[in-house]
Amino acid sequence: MPQEAAGGYLTYWNVQESRELVDKNKELYGVLDGFGIAEVLQARNEGDPTRAAHGFDERDVDTAIQISTQAARLIGRFDVSAITAALRKRGWTDQKIDGGTQLRDGAVQVAASATVRSSSFEQSSSLPPLSPPEHSVADDPAYKAVVRCLGEDTYRATFYGKSPETSLPGLTLFAIGAYAQPDGSSRERLCVLTESTKGAQAAADVLRTKTAKGSRFAGAAVEIDNGKTPMVTMEWANSTASGLRPGAQDQTGELPHLLMSPR
Known part of the structure; x- marks a missing residue:
């Protein structure tokens, strides 16, 4: 994540391990069932399969990082064409950007490549980059x-x-x-x-x-x-x-x- 994210709340999820834990013991681990992925919870609330609504689901994600409630960065394997098609059906607009595709629905933005999907949920929040920044929180x-x-x-x-x-x-x-x-x-x-x-x-x-x-x-x-x-x-x-x-x-x-x- 960019260095400027260091001052806010950051939540890290190992999505695949979390999925395994939920499968083994829902009573204890059921609280993890969204796996840190806002779209999984949104699709569930809307009664739609996540893949149909958003072009991916939790099986495609290895790591999820949430920046407070404002933005997120997912690392895994993504079909950019499927993500674009799913969001176009929901009325989103899209454009090509360096390294991937950017989509927008009002203040909400998504950028996707074959290995990263980032999103921002508020007008004031920055869209996390698809490529690792020069200076990151990890440094x-x-x-x-x-x-x-x-x-x-x-x-x-x-x-x-x-x-x-x-x-x-x-x-x-x-x-x-x-x-x-x-x-x-x-x-x-x-x-x-x-x-x-x-x-x-x-x-x-x-x-x-x-x-x-x-x-x-x-x-x-x-x-x-x-x-x-x-x-x-x-x-x-x-x-x-x-x-x-x-x-x-x-x-x-x-x-x-x-x-x-x-x-």
Whole structure:
């Protein structure tokens, strides 16, 4: 994603792993059933097959990245002609662009190539590029550090934005990622990159207020690693209990709000 996306919420999905998890255990993983793809949910609400309505479906997508509620970038295998034909039927206009096709319906835009489909849903939001930008979020040292903390086996993660205006003092970036266990269960890990030992201790203290006996996250371990910019971690098991399904923190905001500045 472009570097300018670093200040907003970014949600990453491993779509194929998420599909497998939903197939295996809908009770626990059913909340993942949209796979981070707005068109899947839209077609379902309209009662249409996603492929007929939009020219692709979740089987074509490997990775989905959402930028807040404003834009998305999907990576996979796409039939640009099928996407164009499906959206033309819905009244969209189209034009050729470098590397693919761009389509528009009012403020909503889509660009598609054989391997990338990007979309923006608001007039004020930029359409994510089809080609990797020269400077991307993936190059940002803070994002690199938090990605390493979450781990390579993460199937879904939300990064809550690198923004001094919205985070508590002393925090650089935090994210929550979910990863599946060999037995089919799932765990989530919160990683908080801080500016100093003082900032790390403050983050750890506020998170530990949620781990007392009888609380939703009772027994969850909160740890601080070493270094000049320590990483604070908190980990818990997912379950079907309220607020503990994978990705539930995006809805409840219980832990993220602890780490955000009051507005």
